[in-house]
Amino acid sequence: MKQRTIEAIRAHAAAEYPREACGLIVVERGRERYVPCRNAASGTEHFVLPAEDFAAAEDLGEVVAVVHSHPDAPAMASEADLVSCEASGMPWHILSWPADDLRTIEPSGYQAPLVGRQFAHGVLDCYTLVRDWYRIERAIALPDFPRRDDWWHQGEDLYMRHYAEAGFVAVSQDQPEQAGDVILMQLRSPVPNHAAVYLGGGHMLHHLHGRLSSRDVYGGYWQEITRCVLRYQG
Missing domain, CATH: 3.90.1720.10 (endopeptidase domain like (from Nostoc punctiforme))
Structure with a gap:
């Protein structure tokens, strides 16, 4: 990622804290940019990126990655992150904030077990x-x-x-x-x-x-x- 993209992600995570920030990385006219999106989740334990925000980002260019923050938590991917990353078919960037630790996961064939999976409404419920x-x-x-x-x-x-x-x-x-x-x-x-x-x-x-x-x-x-x-x- 470009440094200016990372800075934009940090600024969004700080603005949304203590809620999770979410957004998309788009390639627009050959240039990478971060597009902040709304978090439509009612609680603070996960994020929901509205379909209309995704569609608006697609109108700008090609969506190449999903971004979200983990407020006061490590940047380690949750089980819901792994499942959602697989479903999206694209890389996911996770920023721990305010610890400022950025990590990336990519689709790798992960499947959540039937017994012992973590709960995340709408993803693993x-x-x-x-x-x-x-x-x-x-x-x-x-x-x-x-x-x-x-x-x-x-x-x-x-x-x-x-x-x-x-x-x-x-x-x-x-x-x-x-x-x-x-x-x-x-x-x-x-x-x-x-x-x-x-x-x-x-x-x-x-x-x-x-x-x-x-x-x-x-x-x-x-x-x-x-x-x-x-x-x-x-």
């Missing part, structure tokens, strides 16, 4: 886990859906609105029977906001906010908050 299980175990590509932070408290009923579009039908209110059944649960929310994959033998795979993804026994509390069981029909 309960629906991502469902999609990854179907891709790995069934070679089925489920559609992804845009979802803002805390959507279940914003009047959105995303799971119930989109499950048919994803190829699922409702088969029960509270009793999964086949491996691959998806269990929709209502966890301290006015709408179903948590999903798990039934693995058979009384076990499920799921990912709670703030915890690592895990394989747990289905029953008890989880059955009490179950609102719908879905089965993939294609």
